[in-house]
Amino acid sequence: MLRIHDASVTFPASDGHDVHALDHVSLDIAPDSIVVAVGASGCGKSTLLNAIAGFLPLTQGTITLDGKEIVAPGGDRGVVFQKDTLLPWANVLDNVALGLKYRGVRRSERHERSRRLLELVGLADFAEKPPYELSGGMRQRVGIARALATDPKILLMDEPFGALDSLTRETMQQLLASVWAKTGKQILFITHSIEEALTLGTTIVVMSPRPGRIVARFEADFVREVARSGDIGPIQSHPRFIELRQEIRSLIHQPEGARTGTLQ
Numbered sequence: 257m258l259r260i261h262d263a264s265v266t267f268p269a270s271d272g273h274d275v276h277a278l279d280h281v282s283l284d285i286a287p288d289s290i291v292v293a294v295g296a297s298g299c300g301k302s303t304l305l306n307a308i309a310g311f312l313p314l315t316q317g318t319i320t321l322d323g324k325e326i327v328a329p330g331g332d333r334g335v336v337f338q339k340d341t342l343l344p345w346a347n348v349l350d351n352v353a354l355g356l357k358y359r360g361v362r363r364s365e366r367h368e369r370s371r372r373l374l375e376l377v378g379l380a381d382f383a384e385k386p387p388y389e390l391s392g393g394m395r396q397r398v399g400i401a402r403a404l405a406t407d408p409k410i411l412l413m414d415e416p417f418g419a420l421d422s423l424t425r426e427t428m429q430q431l432l433a434s435v436w437a438k439t440g441k442q443i444l445f446i447t448h449s450i451e452e453a454l455t456l457g458t459t460i461v462v463m464s465p466r467p468g469r470i471v472a473r474f475e476a477d478f479v480r481e482v483a484r485s486g487d488i489g490p491i492q493s494h495p496r497f498i499e500l501r502q503e504i505r506s507l508i509h510q511p512e513g514a515r516t517g518t519l520q
């Protein structure tokens with residue numbers, strides 16, 4: 257269980273106008289869930305993810321993973337960013353195996369584990385290819401495999417499909433639903449897209465503009481259907497999907513102060 261308790265992050269500014277990026281955020285991410293944080297640009301989504309990853313300290317509050325406080329990056333959290341961070345000089349297999357190499361896992365074992373993960377993300381035939389021969393979607397698949405290689409407790413994904421064209425993005429959403437169903441990993445996923453949040457989230461948290469707060473929380477189940485059918489088309493015309501999309505849209509676009517207690 258990932259537990260975020262009363263987390264705030266303030267970035268000090270030399271002009272005295274400190275930036276309150278995150279404001280008293282509390283959130284639990286249960287095993288086997290996909291929590292998607294959605295909100296307008298600058299509402300503190302990446303700050304939240306970076307704090308969980310251990311890349312930046314909280315100004316106040318605590319984050320614990322299975323009871324252990326997070327104070328630095330660690331192999332129990334796998335991270336996927338919008339921009340892939342593949343090493344251009346290493347082939348796909350070695351890119352996936354990178355974290356295992358750092359942890360001293362011997363070559364045959366890290367390659368075996370990495371090949372299994374490449375199979376999971378549909379890239380079994382690309383193990384020996386250099387990253388520059390891959391499309392954007394394929395590079396993100398490698399990123400997912402790499403993040404899973406150390407068998408983390410949670411996958412942290414910061415707009416991982418944000419730079420992809422809409423068709424590739426849909427394919428990647430289907431892939432992630434299937435990876436989640438097969439591995440049962442807990443996932444925190446950050447996005448600007450309300451449709452993506454509803455497609456993938458078992459819990460969707462809506463964040464307010466600065467200072468970033470959680471203003472509403474919804475439970476959804478569309479991702480199980482996507483994982484089962486391998487198709488996101490049908491769920492997006494579901495009346496409940498359309499209703500939630502409208503509700504979240506109006507929450508995000510509501511002026512500050514007009515939000516009521518929609519926290520569920």
Ligand SMILES: Nc1ncnc2c1ncn2[C@@H]1O[C@H](COP(=O)(O)OP(=O)(O)OP(=O)(O)O)[C@@H](O)[C@H]1O
Pocket residue numbers: 267275276277295296297298299300301302303304448466
């Ligand atoms: N290192 C930093 N120093 C000062 N301000 C920062 C720093 N990092 C982020 N901020 C500010 O904190 C606020 C939240 O940023 P953050 O990147 O978390 O938002 P976001 O919701 O992820 O935005 P986007 O969706 O555009 O990526 C923004 O106003 C940003 O400018």
